[in-house]
Amino acid sequence: MQAAAILPGVPAIADRNLCYFAADGCVDHSDEPGAVYVGGKLIGTFTAKQPIERDLLIVAVCQEPRVRVGRVAEAFAVSTETVRRVRRRFEAGGVKAIAKSHRRGRPRRRTPELEQQLADLFEAGASISEAHRRIRKQVSRTVVAAIRKRWSGEQTAAQRQESDPESPAATLPLVTEREMANKPGPPDETKPLEEDSPTTEEFELELEQAVAEGGRQVQHLGSWIMVAVVHALGLYATAERLRATAATKQRKAGKRFIGRATLRAALDAVTVALSIGKRCVEGVRWLATPSGATLLRRAKPMSATWTRRVLGRFASHEDTAVEIHWRQAMSLLETTTQSDERAVFYIDNHMRPYTGMHTTRKGWRMQDKRARPGSTDFYVHDEHGCPLLRMDDPGNGTLTNWLHPVARLLRDALGGETRVLMAFDRAGAFAEQMASLRNDGLEFVTYERAPYALVLQSVFKHKRWIEIGRKRVRFVEQARKNLGKGRGRVRRIYVQTPDGTQLNVLAVSDAPAELLVTVLLSRWACQENQFKHDNERWGINQLDGRTVEPYPADEVIPNPARRRLDRELKVARAVEGAALRKRSRLASNDPRCDAYEQDVEHARQLQDELEALRPAVPTHAPVSETELADKLVLHPGQYKMVIDTLRIALANAESDLAAWLAPELPRATEAKKALAKLLDAPGSIRLNRRTITVALEPAGTSAELRAFDSLLRRLSALVLHLPGDPSGRSLRFKLHNK
Numbered sequence: 001m002q003a004a005a006i007l008p009g010v011p012a013i014a015d016r017n018l019c020y021f022a023a024d025g026c027v028d029h030s031d032e033p034g035a036v037y038v039g040g041k042l043i044g045t046f047t048a049k050q051p052i053e054r055d056l057l058i059v060a061v062c063q064e065p066r067v068r069v070g071r072v073a074e075a076f077a078v079s080t081e082t083v084r085r086v087r088r089r090f091e092a093g094g095v096k097a098i099a100k101s102h103r104r105g106r107p108r109r110r111t112p113e114l115e116q117q118l119a120d121l122f123e124a125g126a127s128i129s130e131a132h133r134r135i136r137k138q139v140s141r142t143v144v145a146a147i148r149k150r151w152s153g154e155q156t157a158a159q160r161q162e163s164d165p166e167s168p169a170a171t172l173p174l175v176t177e178r179e180m181a182n183k184p185g186p187p188d189e190t191k192p193l194e195e196d197s198p199t200t201e202e203f204e205l206e207l208e209q210a211v212a213e214g215g216r217q218v219q220h221l222g223s224w225i226m227v228a229v230v231h232a233l234g235l236y237a238t239a240e241r242l243r244a245t246a247a248t249k250q251r252k253a254g255k256r257f258i259g260r261a262t263l264r265a266a267l268d269a270v271t272v273a274l275s276i277g278k279r280c281v282e283g284v285r286w287l288a289t290p291s292g293a294t295l296l297r298r299a300k301p302m303s304a305t306w307t308r309r310v311l312g313r314f315a316s317h318e319d320t321a322v323e324i325h326w327r328q329a330m331s332l333l334e335t336t337t338q339s340d341e342r343a344v345f346y347i348d349n350h351m352r353p354y355t356g357m358h359t360t361r362k363g364w365r366m367q368d369k370r371a372r373p374g375s376t377d378f379y380v381h382d383e384h385g386c387p388l389l390r391m392d393d394p395g396n397g398t399l400t401n402w403l404h405p406v407a408r409l410l411r412d413a414l415g416g417e418t419r420v421l422m423a424f425d426r427a428g429a430f431a432e433q434m435a436s437l438r439n440d441g442l443e444f445v446t447y448e449r450a451p452y453a454l455v456l457q458s459v460f461k462h463k464r465w466i467e468i469g470r471k472r473v474r475f476v477e478q479a480r481k482n483l484g485k486g487r488g489r490v491r492r493i494y495v496q497t498p499d500g501t502q503l504n505v506l507a508v509s510d511a512p513a514e515l516l517v518t519v520l521l522s523r524w525a526c527q528e529n530q531f532k533h534d535n536e537r538w539g540i541n542q543l544d545g546r547t548v549e550p551y552p553a554d555e556v557i558p559n560p561a562r563r564r565l566d567r568e569l570k571v572a573r574a575v576e577g578a579a580l581r582k583r584s585r586l587a588s589n590d591p592r593c594d595a596y597e598q599d600v601e602h603a604r605q606l607q608d609e610l611e612a613l614r615p616a617v618p619t620h621a622p623v624s625e626t627e628l629a630d631k632l633v634l635h636p637g638q639y640k641m642v643i644d645t646l647r648i649a650l651a652n653a654e655s656d657l658a659a660w661l662a663p664e665l666p667r668a669t670e671a672k673k674a675l676a677k678l679l680d681a682p683g684s685i686r687l688n689r690r691t692i693t694v695a696l697e698p699a700g701t702s703a704e705l706r707a708f709d710s711l712l713r714r715l716s717a718l719v720l721h722l723p724g725d726p727s728g729r730s731l732r733f734k735l736h737n738k
Contacts, residue, residue: 019075022067027075036061054078055086055098062087114139118147205297207692207725211685214293220286221295221683222696223275228720228731229653230271233335235645236723238327239263239314246317258314264724265298266310270643272296274650276680279539281308281643294685297724312545312639321638325645329380329389332652333413342419342443342511344383344519346527347406349376349399349427352541358548359631361557363396375635377540378402380410383519385526386655387534387648392641394634395555399427407442419443421509423519429506435487438508445516448481448492448504460496466514468521471498475517481506493517530651537654537672538647544640551632553624560627562617569610576603660714664707674704678711683736692722692729697736709735 020026028035033047036057046054058076061067062083073080089097114135121131132144205213230236243263250257272295273283281304288301296302315321351365353374362371376396380389389409391402403424410420422437422444429446437444460474467473474496481492481504493505493513507516534540579599586593623632658675662668681698698708712733719730 019077021061021071021075022064025061025064025067029077052099055089056095058083058086059090059098115147115150118144119151122148122151205293205299207297207722207727208687209299210294210297211687213299214291214295216294216684216686217682218291218294218685219289219682220272220276220680221685221694222679222681222698223272223295224694224722224731225657225715225733226275226650226653226679227268227271228715228722229657230646230649231723232718232720233328233649233653234331235324235328235649236264236267238324238331239267242320242324243314246314246320250317258310261724262310263314265296265302266307266314267646268296268723269302269307270311270646271650274538274647277537277676279537280542280544281311308639311642315638315642321641321645325390325641328645328649330413332382332386332388332648333410342421343410343414344421344423345388345410346381346383346385346523347378347399347403347422347424347428348381348523348527348531349378349402350531350540351376351396352543354543356543358633359628360633360635361394361396361551378406379527379531380406381527381530383526384655385530386652387530390641390644390648392637394551394637395557399424400430400433403428403433403437403444404440404442407437407440407444411442421445421511421519423523425523431483431485431487434490434506434508435483438488438490443507443509443511445505445507445509445520447520448506452504454502455494457496457500459494464514466518468518469525473497473517473521475505475513477513491516495521533672534647534651537676538651540644540647542643543635544643545635545637547639548633548635550630551623551628551634553629554622556620556622557626557628557632559618559621562614562619565610565613565617569607569614572603572606572610576600576607579603657711661707661711664710666703674700674707677704678708688729689727690729691732692725693732693734695734695736705735 018026018028018030022038024040025036025038028037033045033050035045036043038061043060044053044057046057054076058072058078061072062069069080069083073083076083086098093100118131118135121134126134128141128145128148131148132139132141135144240260240263243258243260247257269284269287270281272287273281276283276286278284278286284302284304284307287295288303289295292301293299351363351367351372351374353365353368353372354360355373360373360375362373363376364370365372365374374396376393378391378393378399379387381387389406391406393402403422407420407422410422414420420443422442424444424446426447426449429449434444434446455478459476459478463474463476465472465474475493477491477493479492480489482489491507491509493507493516495503495505495517497503505517505520509516531540576599579596583593583596583600586596623629654672654675658671661675662671665671665674677700678696678698681696683694683696686693686695696708696712698705700708712735716732716734721728721730
């Protein structure tokens with residue numbers, strides 16, 4: 001036969017391996033696998049071990065009415081009866097029927113005959129073990145137990161129907177829990193309504209089903225380490241308790257609420273997205289991979305919009321966001337506080353800039369040396385620099401407003417036996433504030449605000465010193481600081497840095513001076529560096545929530561009209577000064593003097609007009625009385641607080657894992673970078689009755705792989721679990737080549 005020319009100008013050639021089923025269609029058997037061409041284009045390939053692909057191609061080519069069944073059978077090297085059966089199966093059940101016809105494996109043991117035989121034994125009083133022994137077929141005890149459970153349910157339903165024939169439950173067909181979870185249709189009153197639809201729970205998969213759906217080779221499987229550690233920290237359990245409480249209230253009110261599996265899946269998705277370095281909820285898009293069903297244990301891929309909607313509804317119920325954030329902080333406080341005598345905490349504000357289209361409050365951002373639109377967060381870190389607590393202030397308040405509430409909060413949480421030592425920078429070092437903290441019995445350490453008197457360099461000679469970051473710091477405590485106006489005195493420690501600079505440290509505490517100086521001078525390395533790392537790694541500066549609400553109309557804010565008036569007055573004074581300076585450099589008879597005199601006169605006249613307006617324009621006013629009325633908005637903080645609770649838990653987990661990994665690495669300072677590669681590593685899963693073995697394949701040097709192996713061994717010894725796993729199997733981590 002002559003092969004049809006595929007490209008114009010190329011002559012057709014004869015090929016015995018081309019079997020034609022139509023004028024423009026053939027099957028090429030010259031190589032393995034066989035290739036099917038239609039119109040000169042490749043539409044598919046198949047091998048002798050791929051009957052499903054072959055049958056699908058047969059169905060595809062048979063859609064053309066002019067194709068003959070005999071020629072199709074000859075081209076695909078099958079019988080005409082095979083082609084006929086394939087077409088009938090496709091017409092009856094579609095692609096699923098073709099795939100089902102080639103299902104391999106042993107024949108199904110759980111047949112209706114076996115179930116009837118076991119039911120007769122159970123009715124006769126046989127136990128599960130006795131029935132298993134009396135069945136001669138090779139059936140596992142698990143199958144016998146499952147049939148016994150179904151039989152018991154049928155007997156219970158039958159007894160209920162006999163006792164109360166009019167009961168609605170008695171008239172329902174008896175199905176298993178798994179069948180009910182996968183059965184479509186509207187839920188009953190006892191089943192939680194879901195976010196997207198009443199049947200969202202049907203997408204929840206058990207791990208065996210997830211592996212069958214997404215495969216054993218899983219991308220981003222290393223993120224399961226973070227999922228298991230966050231679960232061990234109690235975040236999932238806290239979220240489930242709050243969800244159940246909210247569901248009870250919403251069910252009574254006849255409202256929809258979020259189901260257990262839906263919330264677990266959303267938390268899993270955000271945890272995995274943050275762990276692989278995506279920094280926000282939008283990173284959920286990177287999880288829509290072929291193995292995503294195994295990674296998230298969910299049949300339907302999750303979008304970022306769906307995840308935001310689920311967590312947004314969870315956070316919007318009353319005080320759920322604040323409650324989960326506070327409970328997680330209390331859990332971290334219990335694990336991070338090591339000393340029963342004194343606990344050290346760093347407190348500082350962190351400005352999140354806003355670059356969107358809405359009009360929001362402005363606040364001072366030290367990194368930019370200017371005021372910018374945004375919101376201020378107040379963070380509490382432990383003595384190692386790990387974040388514990390975050391409080392947002394859309395009004396961009398000062399640090400002094402939060403020192404008292406935070407100190408009381410920490411003292412009440414830790415109890416009266418543990419003393420709280422707060423460390424903060426100069427933003428809170430005001431005399432009135434320090435006196436108030438001292439009078440309330442609170443301990444603190446901070447810097448003295450300049451200007452202050454400098455002492456002689458000879459004072460630091462032959463005095464005590466400590467080593468911080470391989471640098472020797474000298475200090476001496478000679479006199480106490482007078483706060484003035486009858487406020488009393490506080491401790492003052494003179495500190496000399498290695499470059500000769502003097503710093504004054506103020507404190508109210510009976511702790512040794514070495515401890516106070518070390519705590520305060522370590523604040524930059526512990527807290528400020530953590531701010532930078534948390535933004536670059538976990539995205540704490542992300543806006544997260546996109547919804548806005550009007551700013552309270554009665555809230556007093558700086559008046560933008562007064563700020564603009566003061567700016568114009570400052571410019572007018574600068575113009576006057578510049579004109580006078582230039583005039584003073586000219587001779588009295590210079591013709592340019594008149595022009596400068598006019599500039600001076602115009603600038604002074606403008607200043608008089610602006611100064612006359614100042615008394616009528618207040619420095620602060622309610623929003624409703626300013627030009628920002630109906631324009632100023634704020635972003636509700638509940639949704640972001642839930643996401644930041646996850647970020648804080650992940651940051652603490654990362655610090656603990658990096659502390660384990662650092663001693664095993666040649667460069668201990670690169671522990672978090674190496675850990676990020678492990679969390680993003682692919683791997684494979686092997687399931688047993690009691691364990692889930694996770695074999696990871698991270699990229700790294702030989703030294704890093706040895707460190708990873710040691711870390712995974714320690715993680716396996718912790719006996720971690722996946723959230724939402726009903727079997728409670730423990731996770732075992734290892735490297736793929738181990």
